[in-house]
Amino acid sequence: MSEEPSELSDPSGASKPSEPAEPAGASTAAEPSADRPPTPQQPSPAAASPAAATQAAAATPAATSPVAAASVAAPPRLQAPPPRQAPPQHPGGPWQPPVKRPSATARLRPAAPPPAPPAVLAAVLATAVLSALLLGDGLGVNLLIVAVPAALAAAFAAREAGRRLRPWTATWAVGGLALLAVPALRDAGWPTFLAVVSAFALGSLALHGSRSWPGVLIGSVGLLDSTGPGVRWGWRGVRERADGSRGRWATGIRTTAVALGLLVVFGTLFASADAAFADLLGRLIPDVSIVDGPWRTFLFLVGLVGALAAARTAAAPVRWDGLTVKPGKPRARMEWALPLIVLNLLFAAFITLQLVVLLGGYEKVREATGLDHAQYARQGFWQLLWATLLTLLVIALALRWAPRGSARDRTLVRAVLGTLCVLTLVVVASALRRMDLYVDEYGLTRLRISVAAMELWLGTVFVLILAAGVFGARFLPRAIAVSAAGAVLAFGLISPDAVVAEQNVRRFEDRGSIDLDYLRDLSADAVPALDRLPEPQRSCALRTVQRELRGSDSPWYATSWGEARAAEILRERPVSVDRGTCYGLGTDGVREGEREGEQDGYERDRDEYDPY
Numbered sequence: 001m002s003e004e005p006s007e008l009s010d011p012s013g014a015s016k017p018s019e020p021a022e023p024a025g026a027s028t029a030a031e032p033s034a035d036r037p038p039t040p041q042q043p044s045p046a047a048a049s050p051a052a053a054t055q056a057a058a059a060t061p062a063a064t065s066p067v068a069a070a071s072v073a074a075p076p077r078l079q080a081p082p083p084r085q086a087p088p089q090h091p092g093g094p095w096q097p098p099v100k101r102p103s104a105t106a107r108l109r110p111a112a113p114p115p116a117p118p119a120v121l122a123a124v125l126a127t128a129v130l131s132a133l134l135l136g137d138g139l140g141v142n143l144l145i146v147a148v149p150a151a152l153a154a155a156f157a158a159r160e161a162g163r164r165l166r167p168w169t170a171t172w173a174v175g176g177l178a179l180l181a182v183p184a185l186r187d188a189g190w191p192t193f194l195a196v197v198s199a200f201a202l203g204s205l206a207l208h209g210s211r212s213w214p215g216v217l218i219g220s221v222g223l224l225d226s227t228g229p230g231v232r233w234g235w236r237g238v239r240e241r242a243d244g245s246r247g248r249w250a251t252g253i254r255t256t257a258v259a260l261g262l263l264v265v266f267g268t269l270f271a272s273a274d275a276a277f278a279d280l281l282g283r284l285i286p287d288v289s290i291v292d293g294p295w296r297t298f299l300f301l302v303g304l305v306g307a308l309a310a311a312r313t314a315a316a317p318v319r320w321d322g323l324t325v326k327p328g329k330p331r332a333r334m335e336w337a338l339p340l341i342v343l344n345l346l347f348a349a350f351i352t353l354q355l356v357v358l359l360g361g362y363e364k365v366r367e368a369t370g371l372d373h374a375q376y377a378r379q380g381f382w383q384l385l386w387a388t389l390l391t392l393l394v395i396a397l398a399l400r401w402a403p404r405g406s407a408r409d410r411t412l413v414r415a416v417l418g419t420l421c422v423l424t425l426v427v428v429a430s431a432l433r434r435m436d437l438y439v440d441e442y443g444l445t446r447l448r449i450s451v452a453a454m455e456l457w458l459g460t461v462f463v464l465i466l467a468a469g470v471f472g473a474r475f476l477p478r479a480i481a482v483s484a485a486g487a488v489l490a491f492g493l494i495s496p497d498a499v500v501a502e503q504n505v506r507r508f509e510d511r512g513s514i515d516l517d518y519l520r521d522l523s524a525d526a527v528p529a530l531d532r533l534p535e536p537q538r539s540c541a542l543r544t545v546q547r548e549l550r551g552s553d554s555p556w557y558a559t560s561w562g563e564a565r566a567a568e569i570l571r572e573r574p575v576s577v578d579r580g581t582c583y584g585l586g587t588d589g590v591r592e593g594e595r596e597g598e599q600d601g602y603e604r605d606r607d608e609y610d611p612y
Helices: 050-059 066-073 118-137 142-160 167-179 181-185 189-208 213-219 222-244 246-273 275-284 293-315 333-358 362-369 373-400 407-442 446-471 476-493 496-511 524-530 537-550 561-572 592-609
Strands: none
Touching: 118 142, 118 222, 118 293, 142 167, 142 181, 142 189, 142 293, 167 181, 167 189, 167 476, 181 189, 181 476, 181 561, 189 213, 189 222, 189 293, 189 476, 213 476, 222 293, 333 373, 333 407, 373 407, 373 446, 407 446, 446 476, 446 496, 496 524, 524 537, 524 561, 537 561
């Protein structure tokens, strides 16, 4: 049998064709090469003895070289087990606390957006400058002027991020801008405050696009969460643009400086040449002094941070809808329904009595309670208002633990809670009727019209809950938010101070009684109604408003339409009263002797400093 040269004995090192497959059971061990460690093999039972090794060698074809023969005959080498590895250390080190997992809110945050583009930075800068120039003299149409570039910054950022304008986003945005029209139209401070707060909430909802209960509640103030990230995002945009376009920044600064210099020089010349033009410039240009420097700087920072937060939220809003409230454990039907059925029966008994008493007229009220209708109304209105609020809480808790296993359970929930909502609507009507009786006796005030408006809105909420039981509750959070914003907008547009003055003037025309001490503290919105009073009641009611308007130097952008109309009326018909004429006039049932000394001192002090 001729021997063929093996691959190991080939001096040239060239690879040869592979050998034919060996029979099963044969074992061969090649010599480990220099660059590859030997593969550990377990000894087979056949190689446990020399005799088995001899038989295996006889069954194997003859080796082609002594090295190959030795490798076949030698038993496989046993390697030492690998060294035992130490357990992996904690990423924070052996003595460090465990790494904290991201919170639930952190998982709702999207990835950081790219740096702010130039259009966003320009709109943000315009918002900051307008805030510093216009917001330091009061509130009026200047809020709308400042809100326009801030809205543009958010729109540019949303477009850069690929977000589309959706119907609900447009609804929130338009509602927020409409609410900012209230300070431009009305002079009263309390409707203005409600309108500004509501406009902020609607703007935040427009940027977040929330729809669930957690999303609507947290998203309405979620803009505050973006103040810090917004500043960092804007700084990244400024730094990136500054590094790549230093020449453009220098050109822009030079161009702006030249334009401002030309305006100052020629504006000063034209103002000195024409008094009418100087008066026009004085009205249009904000009056900024060194004394107002800290206040203007603060307003600049507020506008800058607010606009950056709005744009950052529009680019990457936090998905507050991802927060879920775990539903309560469903209760058995009887355990859940029995307390609510008892509550419905109590409501029905109370409403039956109310219908008998209130629809029977004033004489029936006096016979049933021993009180006149005004005392009866004052005694029960606040209790009915609290009952309405607590009913909302009962409905929310009942829905949390309501049985929801079958269609019969859902029918039971709708029947019980629907009945409770209908009965609560009757309670709302009863509370409003009580308020009407009280106002008819004592007149309308700011507090009374405010709580009546709140009671009307609560009635609207119960109607929406009834609609959700029929058509589904998916729309309910956003519908209630829209109803609240609409109520605030309507409350501001109807001018509560004007309504209060109108009702009291009508009551004076019918009964001859009026509370001038209260009416003189109303805002300029009440002037058109109070102007219908005869003298000296008219002058006594309008003295305070006239003094405030004549002492005010607010520019056009910080003057509301109500102030401008009142100033025009009082300019045509100024108040004219002698010293002491208003003392004791129009106290409306208040005995003069109870506060004679206090009133005398008050009038004397006011007349001393009141030239009108």
